[in-house]
Amino acid sequence: MASRGNFSGRIGFIAAAAGSAVGLGNIWRFPYETGENGGAAFLLIYLICMVLIGFPVMVGEISIGRNTQLNAFGAYKKIGGAKWGLLGYWGILSAVMFLSVYNVIAGWAFAYFVQMVNGTLSATKNFGEHFTSQIADVSDLFFYSLGFMVITAVIVSRGIKKGIESASRILMPALFIMLLGLIGYSFTLDNAMEGVKYYLIPDLSEITFATVYNALGQAFFSLSLGMAALVTYGSYISKKENIVTSAALVTVTDTTVAFLAGLLIFPLVFSQGLSPSEGPGLVFVVLPGIFAGLGTLGPIIGAAFFLLLCFAALTSTISLLEIPVTFLVDEKGYSRTKVVIFTALLVFLIGIPSMLSQGAVDYFSNFAHYEGITKTVLDVVFDIFSDVGLPLGGFLMTIFIATKWKTANFNKELAIGNEGYMGSFMQKYLNFALTIFAPIFLGLMFIITVLKKFFGVNLF
Ligand code: PFF
Numbered sequence: 226m227a228s229r230g231n232f233s234g235r236i237g238f239i240a241a242a243a244g245s246a247v248g249l250g251n252i253w254r255f256p257y258e259t260g261e262n263g264g265a266a267f268l269l270i271y272l273i274c275m276v277l278i279g280f281p282v283m284v285g286e287i288s289i290g291r292n293t294q295l296n297a298f299g300a301y302k303k304i305g306g307a308k309w310g311l312l313g314y315w316g317i318l319s320a321v322m323f324l325s326v327y328n329v330i331a332g333w334a335f336a337y338f339v340q341m342v343n344g345t346l347s348a349t350k351n352f353g354e355h356f357t358s359q360i361a362d363v364s365d366l367f368f369y370s371l372g373f374m375v376i377t378a379v380i381v382s383r384g385i386k387k388g389i390e391s392a393s394r395i396l397m398p399a400l401f402i403m404l405l406g407l408i409g410y411s412f413t414l415d416n417a418m419e420g421v422k423y424y425l426i427p428d429l430s431e432i433t434f435a436t437v438y439n440a441l442g443q444a445f446f447s448l449s450l451g452m453a454a455l456v457t458y459g460s461y462i463s464k465k466e467n468i469v470t471s472a473a474l475v476t477v478t479d480t481t482v483a484f485l486a487g488l489l490i491f492p493l494v495f496s497q498g499l500s501p502s503e504g505p506g507l508v509f510v511v512l513p514g515i516f517a518g519l520g521t522l523g524p525i526i527g528a529a530f531f532l533l534l535c536f537a538a539l540t541s542t543i544s545l546l547e548i549p550v551t552f553l554v555d556e557k558g559y560s561r562t563k564v565v566i567f568t569a570l571l572v573f574l575i576g577i578p579s580m581l582s583q584g585a586v587d588y589f590s591n592f593a594h595y596e597g598i599t600k601t602v603l604d605v606v607f608d609i610f611s612d613v614g615l616p617l618g619g620f621l622m623t624i625f626i627a628t629k630w631k632t633a634n635f636n637k638e639l640a641i642g643n644e645g646y647m648g649s650f651m652q653k654y655l656n657f658a659l660t661i662f663a664p665i666f667l668g669l670m671f672i673i674t675v676l677k678k679f680f681g682v683n684l685f
Contacts, residue, residue, distance in 0.1 A: 229294070229555070230385040231461050237390040238462045239474050242287075244393035244540025245454055246479035247400065249330055250447040252534050253508045255483040256490040258443050260501030263431030264423045268487070270436050274444040275480055278666065281658035282450050282619045283472045285626055288638045290459025291468060296552040297453035300460065305629040312621050313552075316453030319618060320548035321568075322610040323452060325576035326603050327545065328377075331538040332370030332580070333360060337509060338531035339369070341516070347524050352514045356506050361584030370580060371573060373535075377542040378569035381550055382562050385461050389543055396536045403533045404485050410526060411492040420495030424487050434685035438674055442612045447479055449544060451615030451622075457548050467643040469651055482537075508534070546572070579603040595679055613674055620667035627660040635659070 232238040259267045293300040298313030305312075336359060340346040349355045360366070380388045411417060445451045462471070490508070493515050494501050503511050516527035546569060553564040582589035582601035593600045600608070626635050636656070640646045676682040 229461065229551075231463055232390055232458075233386055234463075235466050235471060237386070237394070238458065238466065239471055239478075240393040240397050241385075241389050241540070241544070242449075242455065242458050242471070242475045243478040244389075244397055245449045245458065245544030246447060246475055246541075247397070247482045248447075248449075248537045248541030249327065249334070249534065250443070250541075251479065251483040252486045252537055253330065253334070253505075254446060255443060256487050256501075257504055257507040258439055259424070259487055260491075260494075260507060261504060262436050262439050263428065264491075264501065265425050265427035266429060266431035267436055267440060268424065268484075269427045270432060270440040271443060271483075272480065274437075274440050275448070275476060277658060278441065278619070278663055279444040279448045279450065280472060280476045281655050281663060282445075282622065283448055283455055283476060284468060284639070284655055285622055285635070285659050286450065286453065286455035287459035287462070287468050287472055288635060289622070289626075289630070290456035291462050291464070291466075292634075292638045294460050296460065296555040297456045297548060298552055299555050300453075300456050301625065305625060309625060309629060312618070312625060313453060313456075315614075315621075316451075316456070316618055317549050317552050319452040319610045319614050320454065320545050321572055321575065322606055323614075324542060324545035325572050326579045326606045326610075327538070328370050328374055328542055328573065329366075329576050329580045329603065331373045331535070331542060332366050333509060334531055334534040334538055335369040335373050336366060337513070338528060338535055341513075341524055341528040341531055344524065346513050346527065347517055349513070349517070352510045352517075353506070355513075356509045357584065359509075363580055363585045366580060370576065373538070373542065374569050374573045377539065377546055378565050380539075380543050381546045381569075382565040384561060389547065392543065393540050396540055400482070400533055400536050403529050404482065404489065407526065407530060407533075408485060408489045411489050411496070414492060414496035416496045416498070417492035420491035420493070420501075421488070423495065423501065424491040434673070438670065438677075441616060441670060445615035445619060446611055447483060448476065449541070451618030452548065452610075453618070454544050454548055457551050458544065460551065465642050468639055469643055469646065469655075579606055595681070596677075597681075608678065613671070613678065616667050616674070617671050620664060620671055623659050623664045623667065627664060632656050632660055 232241060289300050293303045295303055297316040298310050301313040302310030337346060380392050449455060491501060494511055497515050499511050512530065513527060516523040519526060549568045550564050553559055554561055578589050579602045582592060582603045584590055589602045591599050592602045593605050636647065636652060646652055673684050676684060
């Protein structure tokens with residue numbers, strides 16, 4: 226087999242894995258989930274989910290990848306046999322479906338960046354209407370989404386070190402700098418502190434089952450867990466690396482960016498006296514309105530913001546595309562370039578019904594009805610492959626470690642590159658979290674969620 230390539234070292238892996246984690250999930254989804262689920266109370270539960278579930282699941286995925294040095298399917302099959310290989314297939318299928326939709330939303334961000342730069346967005350009178358008609362207007366979104374997929378494909382085709390790692394090393398620090406600059410600005414606005422209070426002072430009476438369920442879903446989405454992205458990236462790190470430290474740094478980076486995105490957006494929203502529970506339009510409707518009110522600086526700040534969103538999305542689409550690409554290169558031995566072109570095109574085509582489901586085509590826009598509401602194709606794909614699918618993937622991975630790979634082998638893998646691991650608190654913590662707490666918690670959440678979402682049965 227031709228050499229698969231490797232990350233150049235710890236920083237390269239962390240930049241790429243953090244790049245995968247930091248994405249639309251942090252800057253687009255996290256603020257609106259927080260705004261819809263009670264502000265600081267949601268933030269609190271979210272942080273707990275990150276520590277108790279997110280971080281251990283991430284360590285689990287990376288260790289499976291590093292141990293086998295194989296793609297998602299190959300990794301599960303190598304350790305667990307053909308049946309467990311199916312879990313790898315599930316991860317790859319989820320990645321393809323998830324990316325098909327994610328790329329559509331990345332296309333919105335790309336469109337908004339261009340419209341900020343060319344002045345179309347600043348000239349808009351009604352931002353709600355603009356957003357609604359923009360996402361229905363596939364005549365230009367088609368090209369923005371296609372453009373996004375092409376950029377992703379070009380980077381992935383350059384391989385692990387030259388493509389993925391180099392892009393992440395530039396894009397990630399750029400993103401941090403832009404974010405901090407924008408927060409500095411938002412804090413100078415009148416009423417900004419109201420937003421900060423809403424975001425940081427929890428009202429515990431706001432916590433319901435839905436808060437926990439949404440926070441857990443957000444943690445999986447944001448850390449790129451449950452679809453073998455980190456099994457895939459983990460397969461490219463060397464045996465010298467300390468997995469626990471790397472996973473901890475990725476978790477902290479991801480949480481910090483989401484936290485900062487909230488710190489940017491809520492002061493902006495409150496400074497304009499707007500509602501934080503705007504839903505998925507929060508970033509696309511509320512923010513352009515705010516930028517427009519900022520005078521001559523508005524378009525510059527707005528363009529910086531949407532560029533940031535595009536950068537964040539790009540390092541995530543790269544990791545999503547890498548999942549099926551690594552699989553086809555490893556298992557079938559095809560050339561990376563050919564595989565990238567084929568997969569990127571396929572994913573783009575699969576995404577077209579989702580793109581058309583935002584008002585362009587009735588059938589796709591009113592595709593299903595559950596949870597008491599009409600769902601678009603885009604909603605259905607996210608419901609199945611994100612909200613339900615990611616925690617399910619995580620759950621099965623923990624069962625795999627506990628029953629098939631066995632905790633002792635998992636520990637052995639983690640001890641490589643981490644001398645003090647055996648017998649440490651971290652070992653006990655990870656063993657408990659991964660083999661007892663996470664399987665029970667994720668299993669229960671899965672059952673309750675499926676009953677609630679698809680069968681209208683409310684246990685809580
Ligand atoms: N973590 C990314 C985000 O927050 O936008 C989304 C994502 C990327 C999920 C890669 C899953 C994945 F495998």
